Amino acid sequence: MKPDHQEASLDPLLIYFDRLIPLNKAEKELVGAKFHPRLFRKRQYVLQEGDVCAQMYFVVRGCLRMYKIDEKGNTHNLQFAAENYWINDLSSFHGIKPSALNIDALEDTVLLQISHDDLISLYIQAPKFDRIFRVLLENSYIRLQERLLQNISSTAEERYQTFLEIYPHLVNRLSQVQIASFLGITPEFLSRLRNRRASKPSKS
Secondary structure: OOOEOOOOOOHHHHHHHHHHOOOOHHHHHHHHHHOEEEEEOOOOEEEOOOOEOOEEEEEEEOOEEEEEEOOOOOEEEEEEEOOOOEEOOHHHHHHOOEOOOEEEEOOOEEEEEEEHHHHHHHHHHOOHHHHHHHHHHHHHHHHHHHHHHHHHHOOHHHHHHHHHHHOOOOOOOOOHHHHHHHHOOOHHHHHHHHHHHHHOOOOO
16 A cells, blocks of 8 residues: 655755755755655555665654564664654665665654655756765764764663763654664663663752
8 A cells, every 4th residue: 555645845854955055946946846745654664675765755744763673573773763854775775676674654754755766866957966965875874883883882871871862852752662672772671771860869
């Protein structure tokens, strides 16, 4: 079943782009022509393992997660994306090959999406977008490096603290199981971490 369509304002995406590199009127019109709104209901797949990731997604409203299910059936959450975040499997999208990952909606979610062909067309018609998406990829690579470094050099408590600093808007929107999977710990250990933090006296 195809996801429902829903009108989505371009304003959040245009504001996002303008903060990186301001757009002129013609470039904003190109955004309107190349990006298309989609509505995914809670628990609905945006991408399933084995399918090609044909779109790049910008979240207007809602929350998605990208994850891998291993051979034992364990879920490993790799990324969460809420308002004003991007998400897709870059390897599948740019390599046009089957994805090893899944993306689904944790809430009813409205997206603005662009296909690979439309993205290339956007680069050709307005080279400014080539620079914008290069910055996005560079930032994504930096975050990936930081997370890998943290996973091999930080304690679980330090990883949880970093999660709270980076995703304060998601703490009350995600389940304990989802957060624990992202941190690479059990939900029970996360519960102990939370209780330990709650019992610490607040600094005056």
